[in-house]
Amino acid sequence: MTILNCSAVTCIYNKDQLCSRGEIEVMGHDARVSDETSCGSFRDRNSASVTNSEKESCGCEKIRIDCKAHECTYNEHCKCTASAIDINGQNAGTSKETKCKTFACKC
Ligand code: SF4
Numbered sequence: 001m002t003i004l005n006c007s008a009v010t011c012i013y014n015k016d017q018l019c020s021r022g023e024i025e026v027m028g029h030d031a032r033v034s035d036e037t038s039c040g041s042f043r044d045r046n047s048a049s050v051t052n053s054e055k056e057s058c059g060c061e062k063i064r065i066d067c068k069a070h071e072c073t074y075n076e077h078c079k080c081t082a083s084a085i086d087i088n089g090q091n092a093g094t095s096k097e098t099k100c101k102t103f104a105c106k107c
Pocket residue numbers: 026037065067068069072073074075076079080081082085100101102103104
């Protein structure tokens with residue numbers, strides 16, 4: 001599994017720059033640059049329906065990543081094979097304002 005550092009601290013799953021979701025989906029079907037990718041699992045902390053279990057879960061260093069960015073060097077059959085990745089999105093309010101900074105195009 002991949003080590004995930006995530007700067008999208010406005011996401012409900014972010015705990016001290018780690019993700020508590022267990023697995024995430026990275027979007028970017030036609031991405032050729034990092035800016036065209038995004039974390040599809042991002043959920044705004046200020047959205048109305050946040051359950052207690054979401055508030056209380058812990059961040060994990062390693063995470064399973066289902067990735068749609070097929071053009072990335074690290075993508076093998078929709079799984080991320082990088083040992084560690086960075087998701088950026090410090091002031092993100094939506095999924096589209098996040099990105100996988102580790103994306104490296106095969107193109
Ligand atoms: S490094 Fe590449 S394969 Fe891994 S999550 Fe980022 S875009 Fe997807």
